[in-house]
Amino acid sequence: MTKRSRKQQLVTLRGMITPADMDDMGRVTCVSIVTDDDEEYFIDPYGKGEHLTEQVDEYVVVSGTLHNDDGDYTISVTRWNVVADKEQDEDDEEEDDDPGYIDDDEPIEQLG
Numbered sequence: 001m002t003k004r005s006r007k008q009q010l011v012t013l014r015g016m017i018t019p020a021d022m023d024d025m026g027r028v029t030c031v032s033i034v035t036d037d038d039e040e041y042f043i044d045p046y047g048k049g050e051h052l053t054e055q056v057d058e059y060v061v062v063s064g065t066l067h068n069d070d071g072d073y074t075i076s077v078t079r080w081n082v083v084a085d086k087e088q089d090e091d092d093e094e095e096d097d098d099p100g101y102i103d104d105d106e107p108i109e110q111l112g
Contacts, residue, residue, distance in 0.1 A: 008065050008066065008067055008068075009065070009066050010063070010064070010065060010066075011063070011064070011065075011066045011075065012061060012062070012063045013033055013035055013041060013061070013062050013063075013075065014035060014036065014059070014060070014061050014083070015033045015034050015035035015036060015059070015060070016033065016034050016057065016058070016059055016060075017031050017032075017033055017043075017052055017055045017056050017057065017058050017060055018031065018032055018033075018034050018040075018056065018057075019031060019056055020032040020042055020043075028053045028056055029045075029053070030042065030043070030045055030053075031043045031045075031052050031053050031055075031056060033052075033060065033062060033075070039073075040073075041066070041073045041074065041075050042072065042073065042074040042075070043062070043074070043075060043077060044064075044067075044074050044075060044076040044077065046076075047076060047077060047078075048064075048077045048078060048079065048080060049062075049064075049075070049076065049077035049080075051080075052077065052080060055080075055082060058082045059082070059083045060080055060081060060082050060083060061080065061081050061083055062075060062077050062079070062080040063077070063078055063079040063080070064076045064077040064078040064079070065078070
């Protein structure tokens, strides 16, 4: 059993996917999620996060492990969903009995 670094935590973030880097041809190579409180978290481009480069300008909910490297935050995504309507997501959250859970029974701390 390995210990999780103190600089890592399980989180769920809600926000807009934005380009964080592009190649010389203007193709998105790295994305971030900007939460409703204007915090930016880079998306780890491996695993399930790699598909988020196709979701630029979409409002999403992402869950995963948050890494803090000297003030820069990166999330290694384990789950994500596009939310068709931000207001609908907020309504669903208000109706949720336990907002620390998303889609299954795994507890997740929520930021942003």
